Amino acid sequence: MRMNISVSDELKARMDKVECVNWSAIACQAFSEKLATLLAGKVKNMQDVIQRLKASKQMTDNDTAKRGFAEGQDWAKQHAEAIQLKQLSEARDRNHDWSFDVGGSAYGPAERFFFIIDPAADGDREQAVDFWQQILGDDAEQLTESEFVQAFAEGAMNIWAQVEDKL
Numbered sequence: 001m002r003m004n005i006s007v008s009d010e011l012k013a014r015m016d017k018v019e020c021v022n023w024s025a026i027a028c029q030a031f032s033e034k035l036a037t038l039l040a041g042k043v044k045n046m047q048d049v050i051q052r053l054k055a056s057k058q059m060t061d062n063d064t065a066k067r068g069f070a071e072g073q074d075w076a077k078q079h080a081e082a083i084q085l086k087q088l089s090e091a092r093d094r095n096h097d098w099s100f101d102v103g104g105s106a107y108g109p110a111e112r113f114f115f116i117i118d119p120a121a122d123g124d125r126e127q128a129v130d131f132w133q134q135i136l137g138d139d140a141e142q143l144t145e146s147e148f149v150q151a152f153a154e155g156a157m158n159i160w161a162q163v164e165d166k167l
Helices: 009-016 023-039 046-078 082-095 109-117 125-139 146-166
Strands: none
Touching (some): 023 046
């Protein structure tokens, strides 16, 4: 469903300066979080329970996405090679949807991400695990789900968009 939201001219100008951000998704997350807060003490039937738990899940997913985005930015700033960021950008342009969680694939989202940035390692799960452990340390296993990996990629692409034309 479509909905119009009004923001100040100053806020819109600041938003326009940032690339690779899905503002609609961010607004939806904010609405869901507010609904969860409003519904927390007003559970009357199972539909209310379902709505509250959906909102709760979205808040958890949102925290995962925020962490993924920040980790992706940090990786792009501190560790990524230009060729890796370029390959990631090209994969995004080819696929248009950033789906790292493809049904029928033997590989998980974290592995699929790694194989994009290191095509020579395609299929080598051990190298993918090593990559994520280097980047995330002990949290590597917990933080390589689809939401995290997608946000990680978006964070990296946010940095790439700021530097690509300067290289």
